Amino acid sequence: MTVAGAVRKQLPVGWNRPVPIEPEGEGELLEVAMGPHHPSTHGVFRMDVALDGERVIRLKPVFGYLHRNHEKIAEGISYLASMPYTDRLDYVCPITNNWAYALAVEKLTGQTVPERAEYLRVILGELTRFQNHASSIGFFIQEMGASGTPLMYAFREREKILDLFEELTGARMMVNYMRFGGCRVDATPAWLDHTRKVVAGLSAFVDEFEQLLRTNEILMVRTQGVGILTAELAVNAGITGPMLRASGVNYDIRKVDKYGIYDRFDFRVPLGDHGDIYDRFMIRLLEMRESIKILEQALKDIPGGPVMDPKAKIRGFRPKPGEAYGRIEAPKGELGFYLISDGGPNPYRYRVRPPSLVNLTVLEDMCLGHGIADVVLIFGSVDIVLGEVDR
Amino acid sequence: MKTVEEIKAAIERAVPEAALEVVLNPSASGQHSLRIEPGCALKVASFLRDDAELAFDFLSNVTGVDWPDKEITEKVKVQRMVTKTVDGAEPGTEQAVEETVEETQKRVEPGFLEAVYHLYSVEKREGPLVLRMRTVNRTDQVELPSLTPLWRSAEFQEREIFDLFGIVFTGHPDLRRLLMWDEFTDHPMRRDYVEPDDFEYEPTAHDDVLKRTEAHRAAMAEQAKSGPAKTGAGA
Numbered sequence: 001m002t003v004a005g006a007v008r009k010q011l012p013v014g015w016n017r018p019v020p021i022e023p024e025g026e027g028e029l030l031e032v033a034m035g036p037h038h039p040s041t042h043g044v045f046r047m048d049v050a051l052d053g054e055r056v057i058r059l060k061p062v063f064g065y066l067h068r069n070h071e072k073i074a075e076g077i078s079y080l081a082s083m084p085y086t087d088r089l090d091y092v093c094p095i096t097n098n099w100a101y102a103l104a105v106e107k108l109t110g111q112t113v114p115e116r117a118e119y120l121r122v123i124l125g126e127l128t129r130f131q132n133h134a135s136s137i138g139f140f141i142q143e144m145g146a147s148g149t150p151l152m153y154a155f156r157e158r159e160k161i162l163d164l165f166e167e168l169t170g171a172r173m174m175v176n177y178m179r180f181g182g183c184r185v186d187a188t189p190a191w192l193d194h195t196r197k198v199v200a201g202l203s204a205f206v207d208e209f210e211q212l213l214r215t216n217e218i219l220m221v222r223t224q225g226v227g228i229l230t231a232e233l234a235v236n237a238g239i240t241g242p243m244l245r246a247s248g249v250n251y252d253i254r255k256v257d258k259y260g261i262y263d264r265f266d267f268r269v270p271l272g273d274h275g276d277i278y279d280r281f282m283i284r285l286l287e288m289r290e291s292i293k294i295l296e297q298a299l300k301d302i303p304g305g306p307v308m309d310p311k312a313k314i315r316g317f318r319p320k321p322g323e324a325y326g327r328i329e330a331p332k333g334e335l336g337f338y339l340i341s342d343g344g345p346n347p348y349r350y351r352v353r354p355p356s357l358v359n360l361t362v363l364e365d366m367c368l369g370h371g372i373a374d375v376v377l378i379f380g381s382v383d384i385v386l387g388e389v390d391r
Numbered sequence: 392m393k394t395v396e397e398i399k400a401a402i403e404r405a406v407p408e409a410a411l412e413v414v415l416n417p418s419a420s421g422q423h424s425l426r427i428e429p430g431c432a433l434k435v436a437s438f439l440r441d442d443a444e445l446a447f448d449f450l451s452n453v454t455g456v457d458w459p460d461k462e463i464t465e466k467v468k469v470q471r472m473v474t475k476t477v478d479g480a481e482p483g484t485e486q487a488v489e490e491t492v493e494e495t496q497k498r499v500e501p502g503f504l505e506a507v508y509h510l511y512s513v514e515k516r517e518g519p520l521v522l523r524m525r526t527v528n529r530t531d532q533v534e535l536p537s538l539t540p541l542w543r544s545a546e547f548q549e550r551e552i553f554d555l556f557g558i559v560f561t562g563h564p565d566l567r568r569l570l571m572w573d574e575f576t577d578h579p580m581r582r583d584y585v586e587p588d589d590f591e592y593e594p595t596a597h598d599d600v601l602k603r604t605e606a607h608r609a610a611m612a613e614q615a616k617s618g619p620a621k622t623g624a625g626a
Contacts, residue, residue: 016543017564063547064570069555069579110419235448235513238544249513251449256516322418325452325509325519336452338507341418353452353509358544390570 016236018365023052032372036065040143040376043386047363047375054371059364063357066390074350079105079317082350084176089352090388091173092135095128095165096330098178103259104326104337105180109319111312117182118261119302123195124165124177125328126291126298130202131158132331132383133242133284133291134209140281140380141213144222150212157205160198167191181312192299199295206288214285223277227366227378230275238358241333242287243382246272246279253329264301265294277381284383318345332356332383352391356384392517395423398445405442406434414523424507424521432524432536433562439510439520440541447520450542452509453549455556457581459529460502467496502529504558508538508545526558529581537563555580 023029035046044065050058070089074082086101087094099121106113113121138154162172168191169175169184177184187195213219229239234247244251252269254262270286272279319341327336333355340349359382367375393401399411412426427435439447473490504526511518526533537560539545549560550569557578560566568575577584 014540016540064568064572067570069570071555072580107420107422108418233543236543237546238450238542240451251513251516320418322416322420323422323424324418324420325422325521326420327451334451336509338452338454338509340456349454349456351452351454353454357547361543361547 016233018368021055021057021368023055023057025052027052029057034375035062040379041386042139042380042384045384045386045389047379049372049375051372054373056367056370056372056375059367059375061360061363063390066386068391070391071350071352075347078345079180079319079347080314082347083178084174086352087174087176088387089354089391090330090332090335090356090385092385093128093132093331094173094175095124095177096328096335098175099125099260100326100328100330100335101337102178102180103328104324104339105319107326108322108324108339108341109180111181112309113182113260114306114309115261115303116186116305117307119298120183120187120307121178121260122262122265122298123295123302124168126294127161127164127195129331130288130291130295131161133288134158134205136331136383137209137213137281137284140377140383141219143376143380144219146218150209153205153209153212157202160201164191164195164198167194179308179312179314180317181314182306182308186307192302195295196299199292199299202292202295203289206285206292210285214282219281220278222374222377223281223381225274225276226370226374227277227381228275229362229366233362233365234275237361239333239362240355241329241331241359241383242283243280243333243359245269246283247275248272253327253334257327259326259328265297267293277377280381280383316345318343323349327353330355332385332388333359352388354388354391356382356386356388360384360389393445395425395520398439398520399425401442401445402435402438405438406431409435411435422519422521424523426523426525429524429526429535432538433541436522436538436541446512446514447510447518449511449513449518450508450538450544451511451519452507453538453545453552454507455552455558455580456505456507457529457556458502458505459582461500462497463500464495464497466493468492469494503527504529504533504556506535506549506552506558533557534559534561536561537566539563554578557581 030051032049032051033046034049035041036044046062048060048062049056070085074085083098083101086097089097134154135158138151141150165175166172168187169177229247231247231249234244235249248271250269250271255269267290270283272283321341321343323340325336325338327334334353335355336353338351338353339347342348363379363382366378395413399413402409402411409431410428414424414426416423439445468491470489471492472487474485474487476485506524508522510520510522524535526535535558537545537549539549540562547569549563550567552558553560553566554568554571555578
């Protein structure tokens with residue numbers, strides 16, 4: 001199912017604005033500032049909510065508590081020096097941040113990446129997607145009141161994957177692994193064996209997780225039909241990632257752009273039907289299964305050879321003047337880097353297109369009319385990391 | 392995917408008054424962009440979104456770029472009359488001769504702010520099409536039309552540009568600062584932005600209290616000095 005035709009309709013001006021809700025009765029509205037220090041906001045984020053009883057009448061997100069002007073910093077340092085800094089954007093998935101940045105620079109300079117490095121990127125990228133989706137579901141369930149257990153199940157698996165990252169790159173989270181034209185270090189055969197062992201166990205974890213949650217009555221009652229996002233609005237608002245596909249739009253950048261070597265793998269794109277919270281949760285579960293499929297294929301086919309383009313110049317690196325926009329399907333959505341070079345050693349303009357920020361555009365539309373307790377769930381189902389929202 | 396030139400021709404057929412310019416990108420990415428005049432931007436953009444063949448329904452990335460005034464120094468050859476002794480003539484006699492002299496000239500290319508939009512088509516699975524708009528200058532004429540009525544994804548990203556670059560988007564439903572606090576006055580992503588000495592400094596009520604304390608201390612010290620003298624006079 002795609003939104004073909006739906007968006008092309010002559011939609012009236014203002015159709016993409018949130019539909020205002022009238023308060024019932026004659027009571028006054030209660031204004032609540034949820035955040036910046038609220039356990040459900042995943043960091044420092046504030047929602048200014050106006051309530052009529054328990055119903056949300058207005059919701060305005062407030063950003064900037066974690067703003068450090070990453071873009072300005074990157075314009076003052078060399079291309080390579082920004083690489084470790086990209087880890088700190090979405091600190092749950094540093095590998096995909098590295099990858100998006102490396103891809104943008106490779107587009108700018110026309111560098112090629114050796115086969116083995118491409119395979120390593122796919123393996124690490126899918127492991128990242130897996131652990132992101134697992135912990136995102138864990139946090140989401142925790143916010144619903146299932147304190148601890150599902151989150152710890154997810155974190156048990158995440159630890160195994162972070163151990164793999166540590167073994168290969170030296171760091172659990174701030175990996176600084178990719179380079180323009182390849183990867184920093186090669187994987188040993190022992191690491192690949194270890195990864196195969198971990199990947200063999202992931203499927204059982206997804207089964208267990210799904211059995212624990214999928215038909216849970218509380219989860220179904222609280223999430224089905226709540227926080228609905230239509231396909232038209234999702235496309236118009238630039239929503240990407242599992243949230244877009246939960247609304248039924250078949251758009252996965254791995255399939256559309258076929259960046260790296262994604263055209264070699266056999267995997268499917270799960271799509272939702274209703275665009276509610278339950279669909280978003282299920283899409284993440286199903287994408288974890290597809291990630292395992294990709295991982296198994298990549299670990300089977302990974303060739304030998306170098307992991308760095310031998311001609312690649314890393315230090316004293318000055319791309320020709322020009323610009324490039326490179327994007328990948330990060331676990332949270334479309335992560336893009338826009339670079340302008342003026343021929344100097346530092347980027348003239350360095351822009352991060354954060355999926356988390358753009359996915360929050362429709363938070364108000366999804367929350368209006370629901371109870372204040374549902375806001376926590378709807379917000380949790382968007383899956384954001386504040387390091388990336390505020391940059 | 393259609394080339395930028397083909398898209399330009401399609402726009403010109405549908406919106407004849409549109410003034411368009413293809414901005415070539417010499418880098419390996421080959422993502423050439425299309426510069427549109429702010430006056431007809433909404434018409435061009437709604438054509439790009441609603442046209443059945445192009446169907447750019449998905450606005451991915453919106454960002455600003457600052458291009459400050461550029462001072463260009465160049466060496467120019469000028470013809471000019473020079474008075475000097477001509478070779479072969481008698482020494483002491485001077486003559487006016489036309490000669491080519493190299494001279495350094497300075498000129499200033501006026502700067503501008505630029506908004507860049509990356510469009511994709513979810514329906515056709517194509518893109519990106521890069522649109523650019525320029526403001527008249529960087530100081531007082533910094534308005535550009537907002538594309539938020541057409542693509543909702545521009546809402547927060549245009550607010551961010553307004554915040555960090557200072558482009559004012561007319562027609563934006565809620566144009567406020569996004570990342571910096573509301574009382575902040577400057578635009579940090581501009582190239583000529585100067586960081587304050589103390590980022591944390593904000594005038595607060597506390598400053599008044601400190602001033603009063605200082606004045607109180609001075610008065611007490613004054614009193615302590617003159618106090619014993621008075622009692623001494625009585626003894």
